[in-house]
Structures are given as C-alpha cells and as structure tokens.
Amino acid sequence: MQAQSVFLLGPGRTEIRTWDVPDPAGGEVQVKCLANGICMGDTAVFAGLEASHFPRPIGHEGVGVVTKVGPGVSGFAEGDSVDCFGWSTYQNCHTGRLGRFDKPPADPSVMLVEPVACVVTALFSYNITPGDRVLLMGAGFMGLLNVQGLARYPLAELVVTDIKPRNLDLARQFGATETIQVQTPEGDARLNDLKRQPFDLVIESAASACTLQEAGELTRPGGRLAIFAWHRQPRSLDMGVWHTRGLTVLNSAPGIGTDHNVNSFQRAIMLLERGVFDLRQLVTHRHDVGNVQEALELSVARPADYIKGALMFS
Secondary structure, eight states: OEEEEEEEEETTEEEEEEEEOOOOOTTEEEEEEEEEEEOHHHHHHHTTOSOOOSSEEOOOOEEEEEEEEOTTOOSOOTTOEEEEOSSBSEEEEEGGGOOBOSSOOSSGGGOOHHHHHHHHHHHHHTOOOTTOEEEEEOOSHHHHHHHHHHTTSOOSEEEEEESOHHHHHHHHHHTOSEEEESSSHHHHHHHHHHTTSOEEEEEEOSOOHHHHHHHHHTEEEEEEEEEOSOOOSOOOOOTHHHHHTTOEEEEOSGGGOTTIIIIIHHHHHHHHHTTSSOOTTTOOEEEEGGGHHHHHHHHHHOOTTOSOEEEEOO
C-alpha cells in the first residue's frame, strides 16, 4: 500500500512524500486517515519556535477508518472508525493506542479525538468539588474545550478570560457565567476586582508569562492552580504567592494520565458522540492535505476568525 505523508524539512518548509506502508504487524491495524487537526505544537515546530530534528513526520490528531487488521488483533475490524495519528493517508497504529467510534462520523474534522482526550485527562486532575468557583484564563481552542467540559459540573461560577471577543462569545454560549476581555481597561479593572474574591480553581490556558503570574494572585488560599497550557519558553515568576497562600499547583498536562492513551481516548470518543464536546464552531478552517504549506502558514498567522485548522484527506 502506498501512502502520502507530510514531512517538515525545517522551519517553514514542508514536503509530501510517497512511501510503501507495510501490512500491519501483530497488534496493529492499518488506518486510512480522513481528517487530522493542526495542533499548536505542530505550528510551533513549523514556525521554528521549538527545537526539533528534520526531516520529520508531523501530526497526531487524526480520525480514520480501519482498512486492514494485523495478526492477533481482537476488538477491531475492517471498516471501524477510529482515531489515528500522523498526517499520512495510510498508517499502521497499535490498537493499544486507539479508540473506536460507535458509528462513522458524518464530519470527521469535528470529531478530533486527541485534543478532547487531553481535556478529559485535565478534567480528572482538577479535583472539582460541587459549588467551586472556577476561573479559566485563555479561551483558545483548547480553552474552549475546557469550557465545554467544565460547564457540565455543578459550579457556582465559571469565569473565562481572553483577548478575543468572538472566543468569549463562544465561551458564554458553552456555559461560562461571566467573560472578561483582558487587555482592555474595563476587563483589566474587573480582573483586579476579582483578586479580592479569589477562586477555588484557576486554570491557566493562555501560555502567557503574565497570565501565569496573575493566575496565582487570583487563586484563594489553599486553592488549586492548574497549569494546562504548554509553556514553550522559560518563565520567570514570583512564586511567593504560591507559598504564602499554600496553593496546590497542578500540572494538568496529557502526560499525567497513566491511562491517557487508552481510557481517555475512548472516553473522549464517547463524549464527542454524546455532544458533550462539540467542535462544529471551533474548527474554523479546513484544507486539503495538498495545501498543507498554506494551512500551516495560516495557523502561524492566526487571523481574527481563526480558532482551529484541520487537514482533509480525500
């Protein structure tokens, strides 16, 4: 079987390569990719913001259909709809890392499993108690997925901050009780007011040094500060408030879940199929995989209407 795969040749440079995919080995299935998300991690490597080796394959947010089943595989059959990984038309995937859909997604570009699995893992880590007051700082794609999940909990408040009015509109639609546009005089004044009413749980989802500093100041004594965002640059922080308030600081990253590649993926599929997580308004840009260079350049530029991009595989 021949496949076409996207490779990064270096910062800002992509190439589509054709190669022969072997039959799946024991414990593997072969998957035809239908759609794949463009993660900020992919964007960072493409933009040269993260050290990497080149050439390298890319992508990890795929959805596809099983086309071949390897020896000894049970629980999967040809025609099953599953999550998958790289930006490749065909790929062999170990079944221990796959989740299965009950029925084929009508639009695979809005059923991206991996980012939802990351949020599922984070939700476990937050240790939410009924009646908690929660502040989410940063309403990008992953932040808005957090809002969708958090809105299902019996919270006293769910306050969301961001710089983009459109994203805040979506946060309100998804269940935020209050939204604050930061980097405006009114928004910054409101956030300062809230420092006198600190939160039980603050989730830092902006990957910003100033937001990370402010997050501690907005967490109540004995409260929980969850670092959800991936900070790719070193940060210099005054951690005195973490100490004096006795904060529990959580690293709410995918790696904390020992079952992340099994349980969280299958849970993510279930929650996507039930509509708890709904990506229809979040995947704003779709590109044929042949236009991957343009797709990645747009993900770097991030125009005002951009939330999430996806590659489509014919």
